[in-house]
Amino acid sequence: MSGHEHAVSADGVWKIFNEGLSNEVTALQDVHLTVDTGEFISLIGPSGCGKSTLLRVIADLTDATRGQMRVAGVTPPEAREKQLYGMAFQQAALFDWRNVRRNVELPLELQGWNKDKRKERAMELLEMVQLADFAEHRPWELSGGMQQRVAIARSLAVDPPLLLMDEPFGALDEMTRERMQNELLRIRQETGKSIVFVTHSIPEAVYLSDRVVVMSPRPGRITDVVPIPLGVDRDEDTRESDAFYESVTAVREALRGHVGGAGMRARVGEV
Numbered sequence: 001m002s003g004h005e006h007a008v009s010a011d012g013v014w015k016i017f018n019e020g021l022s023n024e025v026t027a028l029q030d031v032h033l034t035v036d037t038g039e040f041i042s043l044i045g046p047s048g049c050g051k052s053t054l055l056r057v058i059a060d061l062t063d064a065t066r067g068q069m070r071v072a073g074v075t076p077p078e079a080r081e082k083q084l085y086g087m088a089f090q091q092a093a094l095f096d097w098r099n100v101r102r103n104v105e106l107p108l109e110l111q112g113w114n115k116d117k118r119k120e121r122a123m124e125l126l127e128m129v130q131l132a133d134f135a136e137h138r139p140w141e142l143s144g145g146m147q148q149r150v151a152i153a154r155s156l157a158v159d160p161p162l163l164l165m166d167e168p169f170g171a172l173d174e175m176t177r178e179r180m181q182n183e184l185l186r187i188r189q190e191t192g193k194s195i196v197f198v199t200h201s202i203p204e205a206v207y208l209s210d211r212v213v214v215m216s217p218r219p220g221r222i223t224d225v226v227p228i229p230l231g232v233d234r235d236e237d238t239r240e241s242d243a244f245y246e247s248v249t250a251v252r253e254a255l256r257g258h259v260g261g262a263g264m265r266a267r268v269g270e271v
Contacts, residue, residue, distance in 0.1 A: 007194030011069075012031070014228055016066075025218070044202065059252075060079065064153050089167075092151040108122070149180070202248050211226065
């Protein structure tokens with residue numbers, strides 16, 4: 001057994017900030033989750049429920065207090081060292097003094113790729129996100145949606161098997177956001193990446209995901225996992241379908257059912 005059958009596997013993960021102090025906060029409580037290779041999972045829940053904290057534990061940006069996290073079968077520090085994942089945040093976090101192409105090249109530069117290879121790979125990725133014509137522009141010359149596409153291209157630079165995305169479309173207007181969702185689905189189809197995606201939007205989670213993971217108010221626990229039966233090919237018509245509305249309702253009810261926090265334990269066992 002290679003241990004690579006899951007993109008992410010969390011086994012009884014807790015995250016407690018300031019443990020033992022008067023300002024102790026339990027952000028994650030006994031989280032169990034597996035993400036299969038090639039699967040798209042969204043994390044959804046009320047503000048402050050630990051969605052981003054869970055993503056940060058996967059990414060080795062913070063340690064689990066208890067329990068075990070595995071990324072492609074290895075520990076988060078090993079996964080980070082081997083660059084087994086790419087990250088995209090709500091803010092594109094591009095460097096204004098570098099043009100678009102050189103922003104995409106940055107992870108390759110850190111890996112010691114030579115100049116020609118870096119340029120070739122960056123252009124390939126900019127082609128994929130339909131921004132090749134903007135390679136020599138500076139980030140501030142681009143719209144918010146275009147900047148996010150550059151950030152996604154950069155997160156794909158070293159061709160990691162896993163993408164971790166923390167509300168990457170949260171700051172965009174509705175129309176741009178829908179276009180970006182379609183873009184992400186297309187990239188997923190082309191690359192076969194596993195994706196863990198944090199969002200506050202129920203329709204976004206449903207449109208993008210194979211399964212939506214519902215978290216309780218803090219301390220964050222996984223209270224439901226809702227499978228989304230929309231198939232692989234999704235487009236604008238999908239958003240109008242009965243199956244889409246039914247899934248949105250199922251996620252909304254799962255969220256609503258756990259606001260009080262009671263009566264969920266029996267169902268969690270089935271997840």
